[in-house]
Amino acid sequence: MRRKIVFSAGALAIAALALSLGGCKVKRQYDVTGQVKYNGATLAKPNGQIVFLGPDGRQVVASINEDGTYKAEKVTAGLNKVAVYYPNPNFKRAARPKGPPDSKYKPETSPINLTPEQYASADTSGLATEVGQGSVFNVDMTGPPIP
Numbered sequence: 001m002r003r004k005i006v007f008s009a010g011a012l013a014i015a016a017l018a019l020s021l022g023g024c025k026v027k028r029q030y031d032v033t034g035q036v037k038y039n040g041a042t043l044a045k046p047n048g049q050i051v052f053l054g055p056d057g058r059q060v061v062a063s064i065n066e067d068g069t070y071k072a073e074k075v076t077a078g079l080n081k082v083a084v085y086y087p088n089p090n091f092k093r094a095a096r097p098k099g100p101p102d103s104k105y106k107p108e109t110s111p112i113n114l115t116p117e118q119y120a121s122a123d124t125s126g127l128a129t130e131v132g133q134g135s136v137f138n139v140d141m142t143g144p145p146i147p
Helices: 002-022
Strands: 029-038 048-053 059-064 069-076 078-085 127-131 139-141
Touching (some): 029 127, 048 069, 078 139
Antiparallel strands (some): 029 069, 059 069, 078 127
16 A cells, blocks of 8 residues: 555645646747838948847847847847937936035936937837747837937
8 A cells, every 4th residue: 555655745746747747838939130220321330239139038139230230139039129329428417415405407408329228128119020930120219310
C-alpha cells in the first residue's frame, strides 16, 4: 500500500512538472531593420532611439543612426507597439528661483525631445508593426520643423 502511494505521488509530481514546463513557451524573437524619417527626410541628429514593446511586455531599444537606419535585435514576434524619440541636447530642467513663490515667474524651458512628444510613448505614438522573420519597419514621423 505504501509503495502504491509513493508511486502515485511521484507520478503526480512528474506530471505537474511536465505541465509547468510546457506552459513556459518562449516567444520567437527576430531582428527588425528599417529607417526613420521626419517630415519625409532623415533627421540627421544624434542619439535617436526606437523602442519596440512586444506582446509579452518586453522592450527592445535600438539606436537610430544619423542616416535614419536602425537594427533592433531579438524583438518578440507578434504585434509590437513602437515609440521613437530624439533627445533634445539643449534640454535643461528649469530651476525655481530662490525666495518666495512668484506667480508671474515662468521658467524658460526647451522640450525634452526634438520630435513631438506623442511619438516618445508606445501608447500614444500610433506606431505598431507585426514582427516576424525578415521584418522591415520604416517610420515617417510628422511635426513642426526642427532646427
